[in-house]
Amino acid sequence: MMASGYNAKEEDGHPAGVTVHGVGGPVTVKNKKPDNTAFKQQRLPAWQPILTAGTVLPAFFVIGLIFIPIGIGLFVTSKNIKEFEIDYTGVDMSSPCFNCSQNYIWNSTTPCTCSVPFTLDQPFENNVFMYYGLSNFYQNHRRYVKSRDDSQLNGDLSSLKNPSKECEPYRTSNDKPIAPCGAIANSLFNDTLGLYYIDPNGSRTAIPLVRKGIAWWTDKHVKFRNPGGNDNLTVAFQATTKPVNWRKPVYELDPSDSDNNGFINEDFIVWMRTAALPTFRKLYRIIQKKPNNLSPTLPLGQYVLDVTYNYPVRSFEGRKRMILSTISWMGGKNPFLGIAYITVGSVCFFLGIVLLVIHHKYGNRNNSADIPH
């Protein structure tokens, strides 16, 4: 590449008096004539598109015509999604969880419980998804986000015994490696939420909550692995200790189901997927629709949320919420997208009309001006 820069220097050696068009001398100068390729001569065949009113105007109308229905669809869908949200932090004196939130002691042997009653104004059909929501909780803080060891969570034995440095200061406890290590795991959300339907006659019916299917399939089946398989977790985690803030070791997260225990506990996996914003929700349980599908999953009426209040948020002005939501093809309730689509569609349509007018005016003049030539 660089050699070309020195051609001149090499050629300095030529005697000055060389006559190139010498008489009769078939001067065999090596042919330095540049290649006649389209690329080198900058004559590559090319498509030279132009944005003219003729091409753009129809596009505007088409965009408008497509976007507005999509927007309406999104809007209607979002509107039909039922969502119920209740804050159970217990900030107010009146709140049933006020006591629990006030007298918080880590490692208290007797868990504090409270019951939050609420009313659903409309029935929730189909599968209902139960979320817990946290506010002012910085799961996306850099120190927090990086404080995990993915190879430990993937079942790597050496990482189990020697967790990554990134887990500091939640790496070891009493000279034993913490499993799972790191700030994220340490702060696992450990409130237990239970939902009861209060019959008009006053009796409580527990609503069955499904604890599986709440994590990404790939996380559950590939990214998170128990060391040495799912059996005998107690042995596998023998040399390790539980995270400091946990009440029970990782192999007791769900002793009833070996497929949901240890690192592959779905509550744990969901928590480990750090949220994007300081106010977030995470999927907690799924309330499956009734098999006969005759009555709504959650009929309207009185409910009670039973909270085992373990998770302190008052220290950082946080809030805890419980959200019940139905889900459509577009996910949870989000009116923004529908409105945005309708707006953009309308703007495009409107611009199309404006441009059409402009084009019509100027286009005519343009044409007439061109004719004389």
Add this chain to the structure above:
Amino acid sequence: MLRRCLNRLLGRDERRATSRTIYVGHRPCHEAEVFIPPKFCDNRIVSSKYTVWNFLPKNLFEQFRRIANFYFLIIFLVQVIVDTPTSPVTSGLPLFFVITVTAIKQGYEDWLRHKADNEVNKYLVTVLEDGKEIKTESEKIKVGDVVEVEEDETFPCDLILLKSSREDETCFVTTASLDGESNHKTHYTVPEMDKDLRSLRATIECEEPQPDLYKFVGRMDIYMDNQEPARRSLGPENLLLKGATLKNTQKIFGVAVYSGMETKMALNYQGKSQKRSAVEKSINAFLLVYLCILVSKALICTTLKYVWQTQPGQDEPWYNQKTRKDKDGNQYLKMFTDFLSFMVLFNFIIPVSMYVTVEMQKFLGSFFIAWDRDFFDPEIQEGALVNTSDLNEELGQALLFSHSSDHLAAVEYVFTDKTGTLTQNNMEFIECCIDGFQYKNKEPSYTERSSEVDGVDVTDGPVNQLQQKAGMDKEELFLRALCLCHTVQVKEQADQVDGHGGDQVDGGLGPEGFIASSPDEVALVMGAKKYGFTFLGMQSNTMRVMNRDKEVEAYQLLHVLNFDPVRRRMSVIVKSASGQIMLFCKGADSSIFPRVRQQEVDRIRMHVERNATEGYRTLCVAYKLLKNDEYDIVDAELREARLSLQDREDKLLKVYNQVETDMSLIGATAVEDRLQEEAAETMEALQGAGIKVWVLTGDKMETAKSTCYACRLFQRGTELLELTVRTLEDGERKREERLYELLQDYHKKAVQDAPPVRAGVTRNWSSSNQDYGFIIDGATLSLVLNSSTDSNSSSYKNLFLQICQNCTSVLCCRMAPLQKAQIVKLVKNSKGSPITLSIGDGANDVSMILEAHVGIGVKGKEGRQAVRNSDYAIPKLKHLKKLLLAHGHLYYVRIAHLVQYFFYKNLCFILPQFLFQFFCGYSQQPLYDAAYLTMYNICFTSMPILAYSLVEQHICMEVLQENAGLYRDIAKNAMLRWGPFLYWTLLGVYHGLLFFFGVRLLFSNSALQDNGQVFGNWSYGTIVFTILVFTVTLKLALDTRYWTWVNHFVIWGSLAFYTFFSFFWGGIIWPFLQQQRLYFVFANMLSSVVTWLVIILLILLSLLPEILLQLLRKPRGPHSRQKNPLVQPAVGVNLYPMSQARPLLMKADESNTIL
């Protein structure tokens, strides 16, 4: 004296004031004296920069002295030292690569320089030492050495000529490599001195080295035994300059006065100036803006972080405890490291890749110039050359390869050499007119002048249609006059010129066979030869001429009445074999016509005027017979005048004027210094493009002026404003007063009285307003530039510049090489710092080539120096048109777009990351994954813009070439001014805001899948990033006007690659990664319908303003179109005032219609 002291005090003129004393042959003046040899620098020429030992430290130092390198080094070090969000490898690796490649390249170049230096320094020369001839290396010559130089050798240092092998104590040199004048100059030995160099005792006192080639003042004291020293004054005629070549003289002896880097050549060889193009300046300015943005972003974040942390529980909530190290650190140190971390996080806004891409574009793009077949010259079998080597290596910003293709755009001033550049430096006898009848030369190369018949003295028929020839005797008289009235010498020893064997092909002597101080004279003698009269040479005052009948006629040369610029004619008085004494005179028409009989004048004047308008140099030839008694008087008067010691010049002039009267006019000649092919068209195109052309030449004013007319730089209607020694010496007053008066006068004429000219409009062909041409010569220029008082000097300069700027063309004649550079510098640094371009072919142009923003070398006859020092070398002047109008324009548009686009895409890349800080507790959490951060500029978005910047043609090359006016669209760096920059920046901000907040609104409910599962922060980043990559790529696609397969390939390929990469990157648990952040994030993202909808919506919304703008620009189109409907290839010269505000859309449209 007082003034000199003052000057010295003021720091001006510092070197010239002192002088040096040289002992010839290092011998003391008196035996008794203790000789202390003075110290001068040695004769080594050093152009290399490094030695083996200092290469590494010096090179590294120089590289890191560059702002950009230093910046990236700092970023790298910060990443190593401080706990930052991104790994040091991301910035360390590219930096290391760039530094290594640059070091290797520079090392190689320096090695080449070492080789070149050695060649010069180790050249063997002969030095007289203690009476013996010793061969030694050139670098060992000391000042005071007596050096012997043989014919065709170059002088190894500046010498005072002591002894010549020629009898007349002269020698001939050619200074082609110094000032470009290829004719032979006569230099004289020191008068009246002892010729035995072995015993010569002398000292030379001369001024300290100064770069002016034509100035030298010194004196020589010759010490005889016990006598008062004889004092001789020395002038430039005694000084032989290093670099000049000895010609036609067997050998000379000279004493070295200046050596090595102090020679006039070395002093004239300007250091390579730092060339910064407008683009680079813009990049620098933009960089500064972005650096400010970067720093303020980091500052804002740091401040807010600490404000935020003061709220209870935010700094260290229970779920996110700090490590011990974090807790213990000093508060202020932590603030500082936080600041640095933010800098590192946002540093992608100024990526290394931009430098690499810009340099790649410049480097690869310049290949198109070398590849262009239109630049190929079949005569020399070469095409254009782009010197990518070290020209700009000291440039502040350049990292890899430095080069200045973008200079080619927005050139406002072209400085051109005359000889060899505008003209072919090849005088040719075109025609003559004898007694009113026109005789045209017949020559093979002129076959296009078809009306010629074979034969020696063909008449083309007089213009007045009379098929009548002048009488035979008139013809012969005229030809004899041509053969006799000159100072041409025939090159001696025809058998010795074996180096030029080709000259002797047709039995006669080739052009090199004649030596003259002016190429015109050679052309005339050659012309006479073509008509059958051959000048054979001088033999002891006898001129021998071979006539048509192959008989040798001998004429005794009695007197030569030398040429001088005041008389503007020369004469010879000869005595023929038959004893007739004749005076032949030739000169400019204006100086001959009053001295001949009037009836003869009218018949010839017509021819002369016609020839002059055609751009030929015309001379009239007259003669007169002198009777013996008349001659005796003349002879006596001449001798008397010559010997007079006082007012010799005036007396001679008087006698000359007396003698040269009552002559009869025989005819006129027309000689052409043939213009380069298409020189006039090229100049016209340049002027049409709004470029001002200045001709800078070392040549005589008359010659240069006629060339300017021939190139149509001056038109017939052009009013010439002359500022030369001649006009200055009109009055009795001091030169400076007169100068000031003239400057004021011209200024009034050209600047004040001129109607206000709109910027961009230059030549008005309808000639409704007056065109001005400005002529200045070297002596006057130095008066203007180095005026005695400071206040005057600056006001002179300003006046001068203002006049020049209002003239269509400026001619500067009699320029020393350094003066050329001075002029270029003056203009370069004038208001608005216009882009300058210098074009030249000789070594005398090197300094101006180096000084100008763009230096262009023409591969001419005068060696390779110009080519070597240029940025571009082209075979012919005519190629300049395409180089500027097509290549330059395209380059500019490409690189300007490249630069703007790069800043834009990095702004909208980093802005979301900045905004994210407000939502993550100012914790320096990156929004995007590290792989995306590093690959964004390297893989995902770099190729489309690189391809764009290589192949984009928003207007066809043909159209660009034919419509010089289009060049004005990009005048004054139009695309890189603050306006466009602001537009791009706003666009980047708009996009960045849109990306971030669009997705932010989407994430107000992060359950985006139909199974109720939620997305995390990496999904957030990936969605933003996907929108980003697609938007910036499609934005470029919108801007692309010329879609070749390359563009299709890289644009769609980049998007496909991004998609593929994201799948791949998220598809595997990578064992070497600490965190599997993106595992299946991308695939999950795509499984969500709303995400698709958001991506589409945001991309469309981002591009909407751009589309609208492109459309709305259109309504302006029709108006400009009405004015200039013709953009068709058929249109010949670009006389049409092209619109300046045509939208890109229109251009593409029109170029489409052509295809």
